[in-house]
Amino acid sequence: MEKSVDPDFASYVDARQGRWLRTAYLVYGDLERAEEALLHAFTRLSLHWTKVDDPDAFVQRVLYQPALVRWNRVRAFPDEDDPVKLALAELTGAQRAVFVLLHLEELTEFEVADVLNMSHTTVHGHGLAAFSRFRAALGAGDWRDAGDPR
Amino acid sequence: MRREDIRPLLYQAADRLPEPDLADTAWAGGLETRRRQRRNVVIGLLAALALAVVLAIGAGVSGSRNAELVPPPTTPSLPPGHVPPEGQIAGIDYWLAPPAGSERFLDRVYTPLGDRLGAPDDVDSLTEHPIENPAALMLEERNGRYDALLLGGDSTWARADLQLAPISSGSPLSSGAVSPDGRTAAFPQPGELVTLDVVTAEVSRYPLPTRDLRSVAWTPDAQQVLVSGPGKAYRVHVRGGDGEQSVVAIPPSANPASITAPFRIERDAVLRYRGNGEWAVDSELDLPVRTWVGQTFSTYTMTARLFVSDDLQQVPTKASQPQVVAAISTLRALPSSLLVLGEADRSTPAMDPQDVRQPGCCAVLGWYDDYKPVIQVRGWLLAWDVRSGRVQRVTELAVDGVALGPGIRP
Numbered sequence: 001m002e003k004s005v006d007p008d009f010a011s012y013v014d015a016r017q018g019r020w021l022r023t024a025y026l027v028y029g030d031l032e033r034a035e036e037a038l039l040h041a042f043t044r045l046s047l048h049w050t051k052v053d054d055p056d057a058f059v060q061r062v063l064y065q066p067a068l069v070r071w072n073r074v075r076a077f078p079d080e081d082d083p084v085k086l087a088l089a090e091l092t093g094a095q096r097a098v099f100v101l102l103h104l105e106e107l108t109e110f111e112v113a114d115v116l117n118m119s120h121t122t123v124h125g126h127g128l129a130a131f132s133r134f135r136a137a138l139g140a141g142d143w144r145d146a147g148d149p150r
Numbered sequence: 151m152r153r154e155d156i157r158p159l160l161y162q163a164a165d166r167l168p169e170p171d172l173a174d175t176a177w178a179g180g181l182e183t184r185r186r187q188r189r190n191v192v193i194g195l196l197a198a199l200a201l202a203v204v205l206a207i208g209a210g211v212s213g214s215r216n217a218e219l220v221p222p223p224t225t226p227s228l229p230p231g232h233v234p235p236e237g238q239i240a241g242i243d244y245w246l247a248p249p250a251g252s253e254r255f256l257d258r259v260y261t262p263l264g265d266r267l268g269a270p271d272d273v274d275s276l277t278e279h280p281i282e283n284p285a286a287l288m289l290e291e292r293n294g295r296y297d298a299l300l301l302g303g304d305s306t307w308a309r310a311d312l313q314l315a316p317i318s319s320g321s322p323l324s325s326g327a328v329s330p331d332g333r334t335a336a337f338p339q340p341g342e343l344v345t346l347d348v349v350t351a352e353v354s355r356y357p358l359p360t361r362d363l364r365s366v367a368w369t370p371d372a373q374q375v376l377v378s379g380p381g382k383a384y385r386v387h388v389r390g391g392d393g394e395q396s397v398v399a400i401p402p403s404a405n406p407a408s409i410t411a412p413f414r415i416e417r418d419a420v421l422r423y424r425g426n427g428e429w430a431v432d433s434e435l436d437l438p439v440r441t442w443v444g445q446t447f448s449t450y451t452m453t454a455r456l457f458v459s460d461d462l463q464q465v466p467t468k469a470s471q472p473q474v475v476a477a478i479s480t481l482r483a484l485p486s487s488l489l490v491l492g493e494a495d496r497s498t499p500a501m502d503p504q505d506v507r508q509p510g511c512c513a514v515l516g517w518y519d520d521y522k523p524v525i526q527v528r529g530w531l532l533a534w535d536v537r538s539g540r541v542q543r544v545t546e547l548a549v550d551g552v553a554l555g556p557g558i559r560p
Contacts, residue, residue, distance in 0.1 A: 005177035013173035022164035031167065039172050039179065046180030084163040103156040104164075135151050 009049050013042055016056075020063065026100045027067050029076020029089055037063055060115045064101075067093045068116060087137035091130050098123055099130035233539035236490075237464055240436045244474070244488035245539040246465065250505035253530040256543040259518060261285065261558050262305045263531070268548030270307040273299060276351040279308045283332045284348055285557035288549050289314065289323045296322060298335065300348055303557030310346050312353055315339055319364045321551055325445045325515050326367040326410060328555035334388065335553075336375045338363035343377050345388050356386050358397060365406040367445060369423070378402060378409035385427050400427035410446040413453040413480060420453060420478050437476060437488075438462065444513030447523065451481050452536065454523040458509045465492045469506045475514060475525055477536045487536040491527060516554035518544070524554060 017038065024034035041062040045055055052058045066072075072093055077085040088096055094116075101112045113123045235243035248256060258265070262285040269290055283303040289296040296314040301307055314322050314337055322337045329336070335346045343356040343366065362379040369376065375386045383402040403409055408416045411423035418436065421429035439457045446455040454477045462472045475489040491507050511528045518524050522533045524544055531544035531552075 003181065005174055009177060010173040013176060014171075017170050017172050018167075021170050022161075022167055025167060026160055026164050035170060035172075038170070039176055042172050042176035043179035043183060046177050047183060049180075082163060084159045088163070100160065103153065104160045106157070131153070131156075134156070138151065 006046075006049060009046060012055060016059075017042075020059070023100055023104055024063055026088060026104065027064060027093075027097045029085070029096070030074070030078075033074075037066055057115065061117070064097050064116055067097045069093065083138060087134050090133050090137045094118075095126045095130035095133070098126040099134065102127050229535070229538040231535070231538050231540040235487075235539060239462065239464055239474070239488055239490075240438065242437075242476075242486045242488050244464070244490055245534075245541075247489050247491045247527070247532070247534070247541055250493065250507055250528065253527065253532065253543050254546070256532070256541060259522075259533045259542045259544050261518070261544055262301060262303050263545040263558065264305060266546045266548055267301075267531070267552065270299065273307045273309045276300065276308040276310040276348065279306065280351070281306075281308050281348045283557035284328055284335070284555035286555060287323070287328050287335055287553040288551065289321055291321075298337070298346060300335070301557075308348075310348075310351060310353075312344070312346055314344065317364055318362050323551045323553055324364075324366045324407075325513065325553050326365075326447070327553040329368045329372040330370055330556065331372040332556040333372065336366040336368070336377075336388070338366050338377055338379075343375060343384075343386050343388075345375070354388065356388070356397065358384055358386070360384075363406075365409060365445065367410040369411045376400065376409045376411060378406040380404065380406060383409045398427055401429070405442065407445045408442065410448075413448045414446045415453060415455040415476065415478065416442060416446075420480065422480075432480060433478070435476075435478065437474070440471070441509075443473070443510065444515075447514050447516050448480070449517050449520045451484055451520060452477050452479055452486075452523075454478070454514045454517070456512055456514050456525070462490070465490045467493050469493055471509050473507060473509065473512050475523065475534065477523055477534075487539070489525075489534050489539075489541070515552065516558070519559055524558070526552075 021034060021038055024038050025031050028034045028037060041059045044062050045052065045059055048058070076089040076096065080086060091099060097116060098112055101107045101115065102109070107115070109120055109123045109127065113120045116123070233245060236246050237244060267286065281300045281302040284300045285303050286301040288299050290299055294316070296316065298310040298312050298314065299307055300310065316322065317338055317340060322339060324338065327335050327337060333347065333349065335348060337344045340363070341361040342358055343363070345354045358377060360379050360382040363377050364380070365378045367376045368374070373387060373389050375388055377384045377386055381402050381404065383400045385398045385400050387396050403416065408414055413423065413432065414421045414429060415435070418439065419434050420432045422432040423429055437457065438460045440460050441458050443456045443458060446453055454475060456473055456475050459472045459474050465472050470493055473491040475491070476486070477488070478486045491512055493506055507528060513526050515524050515526050515531065518533045521537050522535050525532050525534060526547065529547045531547060533542045533544050
């Protein structure tokens with residue numbers, strides 16, 4: 001491992017860090033935690049930079065795993081008054097990760113299951129529950145009415 | 151709200167975040183992590199090594215403690231070929247030698263002397279063929295004079311350019327003629343001592359005040375020769391005697407062969423030679439001795455001589471007197487041993503009357519190693535292991551007399 005940063009690694013990080021910071025911010029509900037998790041994921045990638053076949057999958061698996069811990073009681077988006085952020089704060093960590101990856105990263109449920117190391121059924125359930133609670137938190141009614149325009 | 155409405159909402163919520171620059175920090179963090187991993191591996195290996203050392207020391211300490219407390223489960227093993235002693239004579243274990251006539255069938259000790267020691271047919275001159283480490287010395291009589299023949303450790307013979315005169319007892323060959331370092335041979339001659347350097351073939355003559363000289367023996371440093379005749383004995387410096395008187399009279403013995411060093415066995419005691427030419431009592435002996443025969447030969451721990459005994463209750467004989475080889479330990483911690491040269495049962499049909507071991511037939515000639523004296527028993531040389539009691543044959547003798555040198559040892 002060279003002491004100076006690998007140019008390919010620098011280019012790779014520069015191209016993705018902004019997008020993944022936004023995703024991580026919405027998943028963790030805290031900018032500092034999101035930056036910390038993203039830096040940890042890129043640091044792990046630097047250790048295996050020349051050996052990893054799919055760097056995107058590697059980083060995303062490392063990036064979102066801490067958000068799935070069930071006993072993590074840190075509240076997301078504290079001291080926020082944005083209704084979208086407050087609605088995301090109503091979700092559990094796993095629901096929020098599935099919800100953001102499905103709707104912001106626009107991954108399929110199978111891709112989310114692979115990134116978060118869950119079964120497809122679990123991802124589907126978390127997606128439905130998250131969507132329902134998000135809509136309810138925004139005052140948009142039951143998810144079964146989602147197809148009806150308001 | 152529809153699903154496609156969610157993405158703009160999320161974009162808007164995450165808008166206006168600062169642009170990070172993580173490449174350099176992540177790469178530096180990777181370097182630090184790699185360094186920490188290597189350091190942990192080294193520390194782990196050192197810790198494992200230290201633990202192993204501590205466990206080994208602990209096992210050793212506990213093992214040695216156990217060794218002190220727990221006796222060994224088996225008794226010490228006896229030497230190979232151990233023969234139990236027949237009994238005790240004067241408190242010393244004794245063994246019986248194989249009967250006369252059976253020497254040929256004993257296991258053999260391999261030496262440069264070969265299977266049969268006789269006069270050689272083809273001999274080089276000692277000046278042309280120096281003998282570095284003589285195994286044996288013998289004399290060959292020619293026209294009333296004696297030639298010295300030397301057998302080297304490589305089983306080659308050499309003849310010295312030396313004509314020896316007979317002495318009053320016959321052949322001028324003593325059992326202790328060869329020096330302990332194998333460099334020089336000494337011969338008693340009428341009125342003088344003659345030495346022969348076996349490497350350079352140089353002959354030296356030392357005149358002595360007595361004409362009747364019969365025996366020579368070397369001191370352990372191979373610097374002095376003890377020459378003795380009936381009632382006379384002298385110590386002669388043959389090497390390294392500069393500044394000292396070359397010939398000094400020392401206390402004599404009635405039997406010239408008794409004068410030996412560093413020990414001599416005589417008068418029911420083992421005597422230790424002292425530097426001033428006298429002997430001091432080293433230990434007392436209580437053996438049934440009638441007469442001592444031959445010279446005394448010693449190692450660092452034992453000294454051996456043969457004696458003719460009075461009738462032994464333990465080993466009755468009819469045709470001869472029992473003869474006994476006494477191997478006396480000069481260290482208090484080691485036991486002494488005896489080997490009785492008895493006789494075969496007269497009722498044995500194959501018993502040859504000529505095989506009877508008459509007094510004078512036998513003598514100790516030296517030591518094969520630290521625990522095996524070599525004994526001349528009629529026409530044979532035998533080696534007796536004083537620890538196991540086992541007797542082996544060295545060679546068959548086809549000559550009248552022989553003196554052994556250090557080259558006989560392995």
